[in-house]
Amino acid sequence: MPSSKREAGIAQLGFLLGNCGVKVALTSESCYKGLPKKVNPSSTFSAPSGSTSLTGTSNEIVDFRGWPQLWWAVTEHMSKPSRDWTAPPRLADETIAYIEYTTGNDGTVKGVCVTRQAVFAHCRALTTAMEYKEDETMVCVVDFKREVGLWHAILASVFNGIKVIFVPYSLMKMNPATWMHMVSKYQATTALVKSRDLHWALLATRDHKDINLSSLRTLLVADGANPWSLSSCDAFVASFSAAPYSLRADAMCPCAGSSETGT
Structure with a gap:
């Protein structure tokens, strides 16, 4: 957990926590004491049911802008498992992992x-298809809770040990070229976008400074079934393949899929 409001990526982490519906955070006692807090006497936020080892009170809220309200569980205060505790049996392969x-x-x-x-x-x-490798970086602009965003930015990234930069649409509205700046800054090899993101990025000409897309191996366009998608892809490649942007023409990858079949 961040210990300062100035740490990089703190707003992005808060966005991720809020979208995932996170209510409880595990931390150490020293970390919890060092977190910035603000007093909110009117707060009615209560601890999740069944959570008896949570620290903090309803009027002691960690002051990170854009973060959801969390209850902080200090691991040192949690009860230890009994000596006869055994790990639960391994789940069968046929067990349902999630429902999309x-x-x-x-x-x-x-x-x-x-x-x-x-x-x-x-x-x-x-x-195999995307040639994912450990320690690569991915930029995700699409919804990470379903379809392409879930499959690539969550499941495949964990499977391969890939670092993922999530760009919320609140930032895209202010600067449509944000995802390209993230690709340039972190030398991302994969970007997950939609055709509208390509279109908006083309229009944001004043924000094209210091953009270099040469690191992109795959620019995955998640709504490839959209009839407008291919024209956006062609226009984007035509504008960003030349120097100084240096986007590889073969990096563009429109795709279409469904929750039932995958992609």
Whole structure:
């Protein structure tokens, strides 16, 4: 956890925690005491049910802008497992790993059950197709809770040990070229975007300074089924393939997929 408001990526981490619905944070006592706090006497935030070893009070809130309200569990205060404790049995491969929501042709919401076996098979397939390697960096602009964002930026990244930079749309609205600056800064090899991100980036000409996309091996356009997608891809490559941007023409990769079939 960050110990200062000035640490890099702190707003991005708060965005990620909020979107994932995180309510509890584990930390050490020394770290918790050093966190900046503010007093909020009117707060009605209560500890999650069943959590008896949480520290802090409802009016002691860590003062990180953009962060959700969290209860902080100090690990030193937690009870230790008994001596006869044993690890639970390994889950079977057929066990459901997660349920991903999608919509049918009539607009109804439905859940797609994905087993552990399917997750590992999917991750291995993506790793082979995308040539993912450990310690690479990925920039993600799409929704990381489903489809391409979930498969690549969460599952495949954990499977391969890839660092992921998540760019929230609140930043994209202010500066549509933000994701390109992240690619340039961190020398990302993969970027997950939509065709609208390419279109907006083309229009943000005043923000194109200091952009270098030569590190990109794959620019994955998640809405490849969109009829406007290919024209956006062609226009983006035409504008950014020349120096000083140096985008490889073969890096552009429009794709289409579904929760039922993967991509």
